[in-house]
Structures are given as C-alpha cells and as structure tokens.
Amino acid sequence: MIVGCGGHGREIFGIVAAINEAGDVPWKVTGFLDDSPSDANLRCLDRLGTAWLGPTALLAQLDTHFVIGIGDPRVRARVAAELDPLGRPAARLVHPAATVGLANELGEGVVIFAGARITTNVTLGRHVHINQNATVGHDSVLADCVQVNPSAAVSGSCTIGRDVLIGTNASVLQGRSVGAGSRVGANACVVRDVTAGRTVKGVPAA
Template identity: 55%
Template structure:
C-alpha cells in the first residue's frame, strides 16, 4: 500500500527527507511505501524553491494547503531547528494529519525502542536499545543514541553526535554536530549543545554550551 506524504519545509532538511523517502521506496520490491505529493512552506526561499523544482516534486504552497487533505495523508516536518519545528508542529496540528515516521534503510533503530510519530532518521543514525523518543525527533546522519536514553519531543541530534547511555535529552534540545554527551547526563529543555562539545555535566534548560568540557 502506498501512503501519501507532504513534506513541510523546502530547506535542506525537507529535501533530505525527500531523499529518505526515495531510499525507503527503492528498498521495497512491490508498490512504493510513500508517495510525496509535494512540499509546503510558509516562508520558502527562492533557492529552496529552485532546489525543490530540481527534485521534480511540486511546491504546493503555504502550509494551509494541508487543510482539507484526506486524513490518511501524512506530514513530515522538514524543519531542522528544534524550536522552529515545535512551532511548525503546533501550527499544523489543527489540520489533524498524522506524521510520517521515516527511517532510512541505512539507519538502525533497536527493536525495543519506543517512538512517537514523526521520527526522522537519516542514513547511518543508530539507536540501540530501550530508547524512548518523543514526537518529531530528528536523528541526523551517523549520530548514535545509546541504551536507555529518553529523548523529548522535537529533539535534534546532528550528524556524528554521540549521546551515551542513560541520558535524558529534553524537549527542543539540539545536540550539535560531532558533540558527545557522557552517560547519564541530562540536557534541559530547549538547550543547545554546540558542535564538537563534550557534555560532562548536566546542562540547564534554555542555555547554550560549547567546548570541551562543555560550558
């Protein structure tokens, strides 16, 4: 069975999601799993629109295009920034459409992990065992999330970042590219961990830390 999906966001993340869909469809021998109806975006840039056009998929207009869609049409949030993704999630919730869970065939999610709708996992992302993942979490290329972690809603784990076991990463957190979070640490709601940082202590909510050790 093929399910329709609309990608929200014409930026890099939205177009990367299109790549995940293609990879998922290429991995099955019968009917495609997903059909991308197109992209919606309330604030598209000229370059984003040009790049979407190159993918040979229509730009459908602003997100209100989603109003009145069949309730079987799914959405995929292609918004990289966690807080902006939360806003977008809230803005489109009135349309009542389910969110697609899109896991690249080259990503690995442990069988006993529990995730809410909207998980996006790019190629090489790895989540091991007993990890609880909130809604619209983005796991970027080659990141790892170790055992027994809890990731809140709208978290982004950027490429090559490593979240060790027993960590708690609260809603709206961004873990920057190649950052490491040592085992058992908590990163508070809406905090940002800079690229390359090593988190050795808990991080307070709504703060930005960077460096080694992260401060």
C-alpha cells in the first residue's frame, strides 16, 4: 500500500515496478491511501493502472506492508506518527538502478530512487527517502523521515537530524551536522553545522 497519491507516491509506484521487472523480490501494490486525493492525482493513478482505496486510516484494517509516498519530510513524519503505531511493516524499496554499498543500515520504510548512491557504514532511519541521483557518503547518519532531494550530496561523516529536507542539488560538506526539522535550500552548500529548525540557503548556506 502506498500512502500518498501525489507525484512522490506515484514515483514510488514506478520504483516497485522496476524492482519487479528486475526480478528482485516481487511486490504487488494493492493501491493508494490518501486523505484528500485531487482529481488530477486520481486520473494519474488510473493511467498507471492502479487506484485510490480510501483514507490513510484504512491501513488499520489491512494486513499489508506500506510505504509513505510523501515528499515533504514534515508531512511524512506526521503520517508516520499516525501509521507506525499500527505495527504494519514498512517496505524498504531500492530501485535496481541505485547502488547501496557494504555495511549500511537501512531502516524500515527507506526508499532509494534510481541513480542514488549510498556508500558504506551509512545509517538511514525509518522512512528516509534518497531521491534520484543523490549521494550519501561513508559513515553518515540520517535520522527518521529525512528527505534528500535529487542530485544532492551528503558527504561522509555527516549527521542529519530527523525530518530534515536537503534540497535539490544541495551539498553538505564532510562531517557537518544539520539539526532536526531544518531545511537546506536547493543548490545550497552547508559549510558549517546547522542548528535545529532552521532554513538555510545559498553558498555558503546561511
């Protein structure tokens, strides 16, 4: 079951299709849950040959894996707080065109998009999503619900707090930390530690 039928959730549907096509452990997407799907999103689901089944709370009545297909990490965290206590397993999904190196820890609900690269001794918490072509270097720790957007680079030995957004094409220099709930703007370069709850932009990010 994919929770969230917006663009991010529908991209995850495509990851499942790619996993199945590659002959890896097959998944069957039962459908999508969403509290307020737009007409446009419902039409897109139809084009994909799948359907919206009801509101998020329906998960309580289903015996299924789930994945949270919501790109905004703060919204994803809110939905996770509602769904994780139900005890359903969250699927880990790794696109076959992503590379995940040795000795990494991937929490439940982690999604790795096409072209992303995780090197070694990286820890990804629950519901962390690493989007297309993003990289996460050695020994970095990303807490629950972090979102790394396309082509961003989290260097080695970084510490990224929960619900952090790393914007498209941003970079975090080696060993830096970004505190919980912070947002790093697209194209920013984090050269100093970022405390919790901040929005930083630009080069150097401030």
